[in-house]
Amino acid sequence: MVTSLLMVLPLIVSLVYKEDCYISFLISMGVSLAIGFTLMVFCKTEDRVIYAKEGFVIVALSWLCMSAVGALPFVLSGEIPSYIDAFFETVSGFTTTGASILDDVEMLSHGTLFWRSFTHWVGGMGVLVFIMAIIPASTDRSIHILRAEVPGPIVGKLVPKMRDTAIILYLIYIVLTVIEIVMLLLGGMPLFDSLVHSFGTAGTGGFGIKSDSIASYSPYLQWVITVFMMIFGVNFNLYYLLLTKKIKSVFRSEELWTYIGIGLVSTAVIAFNIRDMYSSLSETVRISSFQVATIVTTTGYATADFNLWPDLSKTILLLLMFIGSCAGSTAGGFKISRVIMLFKMIKREIKSLIHPRAVGVVRFEGKKVDDPVLKSLSAYFAIYVACFIGIFLLISFDGYDILTNFSASAACFNNIGPGLGAVGPAANYAGYSVFSKFVLSVAMLLGRLEIYPILFFMSRAAWSKK
Amino acid sequence: MKIVVAGCGKIGQTVIGSLVAEGHDLVAIDSDNEILKELTNIYDIMVICGNCADSDVLEEIAIHEAELFVALTGSDELNMLACFVAKRMGASNTIARIRNPEYNDDSLVFLRKELDLSMSINPDMLTASELFNILKLPSAVKIEHFSRRNFEMIELIIKSDSELDGVKLADMKGRYGSKVLICAVQRDDNVYIPDGNFVLQAGDKISVSADHTDISKLLKTLSIHRKQSKNVMILGGSKSAFYLAKMLIHSGASVKIIEKDINRCNELCEKLPHAMMIHGNGAQQELLLEEGLRSMDAFVALTGMDEENILISIYAAANNVPTVISKVNTHELATMGARLGLDCIVSPKNITSDIFVRYARALKNSMGSNVETLYKIMDGKAEALEFRVQPHSRITEIQLKDLKFKKNILIAGIIRGKKIIIPGGDDVILGDDKVIVVSRDHKLNDIEDILG
Missing domain, CATH: 3.40.50.720 (NAD(P)-binding Rossmann-like Domain)
Known part of the structure; x- marks a missing residue:
């Protein structure tokens, strides 16, 4: 079963290769190569069939290893001296959270900044999916890896072969990222800045390179980023449908419309709520829509300190944190499709209370949702709430106020980044204790991999031979 | 090559399994979601739940891109309808399973033409003809024909009192004449492509190639019963x-x-x-x-x-x-049956899926591969393929002993016009010959693939 560790080697290598300017990166590369190689030697003899269990373990283990190794450059370069801080920062990167422990981002070197943002980009679509796209030999059962890594209740393939599916997803991802880079360049943003911000947007991560995030850029650039955040929050399958000219089915997507609806309504309400704080209407709309987009897609950039906003707006943002965006996108959160199905299920339950004999079918995207899917959905909801409460409780030891703790848990668990109160967009997570940082790191991984792989990884069943 | 398989019953699953192993892009359609879920866990394929004759379903999987559409549901009528719809929507080739005997007489020709089917397949009929072949030559376990029946490859089991027990292959020539070649041996669960130093044992299953008359002669010298079962x-x-x-x-x-x-x-x-x-x-x-x-x-x-x-x-x-044949569809049970001493076990789903593999390779043939016939021998662990050799190929006009072959490859026969050559080291292959190759662990698409 541990066989799966094999996968770690190419994965780490592919990641770390990206940076070349610093010795610390070279050392990390060496370390990761060494680890990968040792693992390869140790695991060679066992057979390589990947069942559901192995799928979970591979994904969980790879993500942990990646984060552990990915943290090395920060430590070695001396820019983040404490390992746990660096670990937090890296997990935050790979899980596309964007929560930082740094007081002053601007003092970091370019290489480190780039690496930080690049983890977003890689983590957004999924590292193992990337590996799958580039290595030719994938076994028949590797669907389990895809299932464990790609967020969403139902994972479907676009084309018969897994590898082709992975390639298509990554191509769409790359093309969209490049378009954004070009758009930002056209708006006068320097090349380095636009690269970093595009990576952050594409992975819906949110690491910036300025203390005030995006606020100091021009309105045009802010709009570009808003739009692209929303774009990356859409299910990537829809882009494939667009490419294959099945526009009709794109427009029939319930999830897409709900997503857009949620975005527009929240923007409108917040804009109305904060109308007195900004001078012009266009500024109000720009700022509120940016904030809504950044939260709903779980990115975590900011153009305004929403800590200072009225409570209604803050509450809306907090709720949006939980909802997240579409399944099959790079965003985190509970996912809109799940919310929709959950509500439909509740509707059916109520109906069956009133008409005990009524037979109801839950439909989603025009198709019937099978009972097992609904069952696992309610289980997921329960476990989601349970995990959240656990995290909330554990970090409450640190003595911050409830709002801070609550929003910090929500922001990490849903991979957003900035929360409210003491962890608001203008502040950071540096104040938390080592223990809380570790808990929050785990929370981010839980959120990104949708709980099960990590939870399963920590259970005994994963390691028993049976 | 994109292949769509509709209907994932026993036969459908076997066909999917062997076509995936051939490296094709597969899409499976079935009305039962559970089966499909299980399939996606095992194979790297795309699945869709629905009615395979529904044009919306076929539209969704982009049927016009499919090179081959195969309908294998339990209902003949549904299969025919599905193939008809698929063909009209742009699938290049369609194959329907039609098993009802009432359709399988003269009306089959009419149906095939009117529905524009590339082929109709009847697993029961295929099983029956396989059984019939065996009963014609009861001591053989399996018989495959190449090149319009001129060339045969039969599988035999060496019984403990047989003359062949303990014979070195290099000595075979002296004893039985040169016209017989043993091209594969199955011992326990392993399949060997033997060379001259290989020694046969009782209990081995061997695959022998020869032309029709020589096989009779061999069987006679071995005093093996070869009268048709009456x-x-x-x-x-x-x-x-x-x-x-x-x-x-x-x-x-x-x-x-x-x-x-x-x-x-x-x-x-x-x-x-x-x-x-x-x-x-x-x-x-x-x-x-x-x-x-x-x-x-x-x-x-x-x-x-x-x-x-x-x-x-x-x-x-x-x-x-003297001859006992049993039909066993489950692979696990078949191996168990063999262990219990049943020599001859026939599996309809394997027979059917062999046909599809052959058909898919032949389709590829028109896209550049040169396989004429293909048989899976030794329980599917080895393959016998017939190639047509292009003139000026790299393997022509060189003595076989001077050619460097890959491992586990053997030339079982050369067919030149009407002449059949059971090759030795001095023989050469010429352009326009047909060559029969036995191989293990290779996926051959061209005769030149056999060179190391």
């Missing part, structure tokens, strides 16, 4: 039993069919006036003995239950019936 008892009145009985009667054998269901008995009785129908439970040993099991030349177990087939076949073998 008295055959068939257990179970299934569709394949019907086809088999028809073929046997046509060739002059006498056939006794035992069937539990009286209605089915009557039905078969009406269609097969020359066969003897017995109504009774074949699992009763008394009944089998009463009907003269011991005097039969052959016993064929064709009920729908694998377990029943295996157990009754063992009973028949214990009663010294």
Whole structure:
């Protein structure tokens, strides 16, 4: 079963290769190569069939290893001296959270900044999916890896072969990222800045390179980023449908419309709520829509300190944190499709209370949702709430106020980044204790991999031979 | 190549499995979501739940891109309709499973033409003809024909009292003449492509290639019984039993069919006036003995239950019936049956999926591969392929002993016009020859692939 560790080697290598300017990166590369190689030697003899269990373990283990190794450059370069801080920062990167422990981002070197943002980009679509796209030999059962890594209740393939599916997803991802880079360049943003911000947007991560995030850029650039955040929050399958000219089915997507609806309504309400704080209407709309987009897609950039906003707006943002965006996108959160199905299920339950004999079918995207899917959905909801409460409780030891703790848990668990109160967009997570940082790191991984792989990884069943 | 398989029953799954192994892009359609879920766990394929004759479903999987559409659902009519719709929507080739005997007479030609089917497939009929081939030459386990039946490859099992026990292959030439070549040996679960130093043992299953007359000669020298079975008892009145009985009667054998269901008995009785129908439970040993099991030349177990087939076949073998064949569809049970001493086990789904593999390679053929025929031998662990050699190929006009082959490759025969050459080291291959190659662990698409 541990066989799966094999996968770690190419994965780490592919990641770390990206940076070349610093010795610390070279050392990390060496370390990761060494680890990968040792693992390869140790695991060679066992057979390589990947069942559901192995799928979970591979994904969980790879993500942990990646984060552990990915943290090395920060430590070695001396820019983040404490390992746990660096670990937090890296997990935050790979899980596309964007929560930082740094007081002053601007003092970091370019290489480190780039690496930080690049983890977003890689983590957004999924590292193992990337590996799958580039290595030719994938076994028949590797669907389990895809299932464990790609967020969403139902994972479907676009084309018969897994590898082709992975390639298509990554191509769409790359093309969209490049378009954004070009758009930002056209708006006068320097090349380095636009690269970093595009990576952050594409992975819906949110690491910036300025203390005030995006606020100091021009309105045009802010709009570009808003739009692209929303774009990356859409299910990537829809882009494939667009490419294959099945526009009709794109427009029939319930999830897409709900997503857009949620975005527009929240923007409108917040804009109305904060109308007195900004001078012009266009500024109000720009700022509120940016904030809504950044939260709903779980990115975590900011153009305004929403800590200072009225409570209604803050509450809306907090709720949006939980909802997240579409399944099959790079965003985190509970996912809109799940919310929709959950509500439909509740509707059916109520109906069956009133008409005990009524037979109801839950439909989603025009198709019937099978009972097992609904069952696992309610289980997921329960476990989601349970995990959240656990995290909330554990970090409450640190003595911050409830709002801070609550929003910090929500922001990490849903991979957003900035929360409210003491962890608001203008502040950071540096104040938390080592223990809380570790808990929050785990929370981010839980959120990104949708709980099960990590939870399963920590259970005994994963390691028993049976 | 994109292939769509509609209907994922026993046969459908086997076909999907072997086509995925060939490296094709597969899409599976079925109305049962559970089966599909299981399939995606095992194979790297795309699945869709729905009715395979529904144009919306076919539209969704982009049927116009499919090179091959295969309908294998349980219903003939649905298969035909699905193929018709798929063809109209742009699938290049369509194959339907049509198993009802009423469609399988003269009307089949009409149906095939009108529905524009590339091929219709009838697993029961295929099973029956496989069985018939074996019964024609009862000591062989399996017979494959190449190049319009001129060239045969038969599988034999070396019994413990056989002359071949302990013979070194290099000595075969002196004893039986040069015209026979042993091209694959199965011992326990391993398949070997043997060289001259290989020594045969009792219990080996060997694959022998030769032309038709030489095989007879060999069998005669080995004093192996090779008369066609004249008295055959068939257990179970299934569709394949019907086809088999028809073929046997046509060739002059006498056939006794035992069937539990009286209605089915009557039905078969009406269609097969020359066969003897017995109504009774074949699992009763008394009944089998009463009907003269011991005097039969052959016993064929064709009920729908694998377990029943295996157990009754063992009973028949214990009663010294010379040839006992059992139909077993489950792979696990088949290996178990072989371990219990059943020599000859036939699996309809494997026979069918071989056909699809062959068809898919032939389709590729038109896209640049040169495989003419393909058989899976030795329980699918090795392949025998027939290639047409292009003039000026890299392998022509060089003596075979000077060619560097990959491992586990053997040239089993060269067919030049009407002449058949069982090759030795001095022979050469010429342009326009047909060459039969036996290989293990390779996926050959061209004759030049055999070179190391």
